[in-house]
Amino acid sequence: MAPVTNGRVLFNAIPEDYPVPGKTVVYDTTETIDFENVPLNGGILIKVLLLSLDPYMRGRLRAPEIESYMPAFPLGEPLTGGGIGVVLRSENDAVKAGTHVRGWLAHQQYYIAPNLSMLEVIDRDSKLDWSVYIGAAGMPGETAFAGWREYSEAKKGEVAFITTGAGPVGSMVIQIAKQDGVKVIASAGSEEKVKFMREIGADVVFNYKTTDVREVLKKEGPIDIYWDNVGGDTLDAAMEFAAKHSRFIECGQISGYNQGYQPMKNPGLIFAKCMHFHGFLLAVLRPKHSAAFQAEVVPKLVSGEYKFTEDISHGLDKVGDVLLAIQKGTNKGKAIVRVADE
Incomplete structure (x- = not known):
């Protein structure tokens, strides 16, 4: 040939x-x-x-x-x-x-x-x-599942704020969080994405480009769990409206990837509110959670219960x-x- x-x-x-x-x-x-x-x-x-x-x-x-x-x-x-x-x-x-x-x-x-x-x-x-x-049945889905299971310590009735909630990771976090009985606030950057977040069960959805994140969190918080995909000012806002003993799951900070990371405005809130910050990489958590992901998440993708x-x-x-x-x-x-x- x-x-x-x-x-x-x-x-x-x-x-x-x-x-x-x-x-x-x-x-x-x-x-x-x-x-x-x-x-x-x-x-x-x-x-x-x-x-x-x-x-x-x-x-x-x-x-x-x-x-x-x-x-x-x-x-x-x-x-x-x-x-x-x-x-x-x-x-x-x-x-x-x-x-x-x-x-x-x-x-x-x-x-x-x-x-x-x-x-x-x-x-x-x-x-x-x-x-x-x-x-959804690969790295992004596993990231959502492993990070949430390892660090959220979710309790029924708690409030979670999930950024990039229409993305491949954030959308899976929303659906997993709802099955844990959590109230979900979720943000994205277009009305089409806001519509999708609502369809997959988020309780409060907003377009961060047209809505003030602090107004939403002040009304709907305080938040017990924050899933961070963006960093920057949104992270600062989440810290301002976080409950005591809140858990911050640091999956990514895309706002800093191209033009540099901005420092936290008030890092003293970490100890003032007894916050727990958890940064993670899927490669570290995968061995512990891979089998459960295959057993719990993939069948729900096959049946259509989980959307993507x-x-x-x-x-x-x-x-x-x-x-x-x-x-x-x-x-x-x-x-x-x-x-x-x-």
Whole structure:
């Protein structure tokens, strides 16, 4: 078989603030691959089907000397991240051709994985598309479940404030919190997203771009649990209207990802109100909560009891646009790039 194009998304330039499509990352078609003859050296050849694009990826678009909890993307090399692919060839006895794998994939059409250390063999329920397994039934859903179960200490009748409540993590937190009998206040950045939050059970919903968060929290609080995806002034507001012994679950702070983090306005509230702050990474909590997530959450996605939204773009050349949309908050669901059909 003649070599075919192996399109790739390369990290081209470190952005000053927001990533710029076509500059920060570029779509490259100069590489080719021969499926039948390319050396695998004991690895597996994967056709990439779906890629997950997520807010944390902005932090990897940085200079390598800047330390963080995840490594920087190497300049000139393909981006990497969560995804799903199908195995075309294998020299690994643990996986056969035709098997689907989920995990760490390069942002390219075809990828040779040296081993399965960053991948898992996965099957799907026929009622769910593969895309759901990198969204509500994947990392975002697991993040919501593990963080809430580990740190919320939710009691029936308590009040929770959940930011980015229409996003892939926040929307799952809303639904899990409601099943725990919690009153949920939730915010998002468009009327369409506000409507979705209401549909999935949030008790009080508002558009933070048109409504004063402090007015809402003053009326509907005090809050016992705060799920933070945004940081910045919204975090300050949550602290101002928090109850004593409130739990703050720090999942992310996207307001600081592109233009820098702002300091807390009144950190003294932490001890004055006996607050509990919990920052977490899913990789740390996953071993403890993965089995319960599969048993409790995935069946509810299959049955339709838990709702989710997806924003699927087609083609690797759309990655740059999707990365920017996530940072700007203009995506309308879990951001996924469909690289190819099977």
